[in-house]
Amino acid sequence: MNLKDRYNNSLDYIKDHETSQQSTKKEKDSELIVLGSGNMGLIYLTQWKERLSYEEIVMLFPDLIPGLVKHSGIGFVLVNSIANGGMIIAENGIYYLESDEVVGENPLEGFGKNAAMHLKRQNSFNNMPDVLVNSFYDSQTDEVCAFEELIGSHGGLGGNQTKPFILYPSEWKDPGELVGSESIYHFLKEEIGNLNS
Numbered sequence: 262m263n264l265k266d267r268y269n270n271s272l273d274y275i276k277d278h279e280t281s282q283q284s285t286k287k288e289k290d291s292e293l294i295v296l297g298s299g300n301m302g303l304i305y306l307t308q309w310k311e312r313l314s315y316e317e318i319v320m321l322f323p324d325l326i327p328g329l330v331k332h333s334g335i336g337f338v339l340v341n342s343i344a345n346g347g348m349i350i351a352e353n354g355i356y357y358l359e360s361d362e363v364v365g366e367n368p369l370e371g372f373g374k375n376a377a378m379h380l381k382r383q384n385s386f387n388n389m390p391d392v393l394v395n396s397f398y399d400s401q402t403d404e405v406c407a408f409e410e411l412i413g414s415h416g417g418l419g420g421n422q423t424k425p426f427i428l429y430p431s432e433w434k435d436p437g438e439l440v441g442s443e444s445i446y447h448f449l450k451e452e453i454g455n456l457n458s
Contacts, residue, residue: 271348272355272365274319278327297408301417302394313391315342326350329394334406336419337368339380339393347384349377358384371400372418375440379418382441395419 294305306313306322318325318340329335330352337351347358354365358381369376372395383389396406398419405420427436427445429452436448 270364271315271350272353275327275330275350275352275355278323296390298416299409300396300398300405300407300419302396302408303390304392304394306391309391312341312389315340315348316344318391325392329392334396336372336395336397338395339384340391341384341389347381349380369418371398376418379441 292306292308294303294307296303296305306318313321315326326338326340329338330350335351337349337356340348340350342348345357345359349356349358349368351366351368354363354368356363356368356377358377361377369380380393383393394408395417396408396419398405403420405417427439427448433452436444439445439448
């Protein structure tokens with residue numbers, strides 16, 4: 262059945278979809294890889310060489326995205342749509358990265374003012390997973406849900422990691438606000454280069 266015939270929009274699909282139970286294959290028969298890094302998870306559907314689009318995932322695995330975002334430990338997922346580009350999807354809302362449009366509740370609420378910028382950059386990488394998963398973030402308790410047996414939230418958005426610092430020699434210039442690893446790299450490279458002059 263055509264997705265557009267069943268639902269008016271993607272948010273209707275997420276909210277109204279009822280997930281069915283599936284049997285679990287043995288690990289050696291698995292056709293996907295799931296990796297955890299702090300409170301970020303990466304899902305690679307290994308039958309395909311290229312990253313699957315949102316539309317393809319909905320067609321091939323209709324339970325996957327609604328099943329993920331309806332889980333209490335999940336904050337949002339990032340997928341790439343043929344029609345809309347990057348989509349941040351949560352149970353009650355979708356953020357379209359290309360247009361900065363929000364339908365329903367903003368899934369990035371509370372994740373910081375630069376969250377969309379970071380996710381848009383990530384979505385442009387060649388080695389992106391089919392589905393990037395970020396855990397919930399509770400701003401009241403400053404808690405996230407880690408997907409591995411480590412303490413902390415490295416990898417994903419939310420938690421204490423959103424307040425990083427750099428300890429550097431006092432004779433270096435003040436870099437101002439640094440946003441993202443690329444800006445940190447440029448700052449350090451410039452100051453280290455000045456040491457040799």
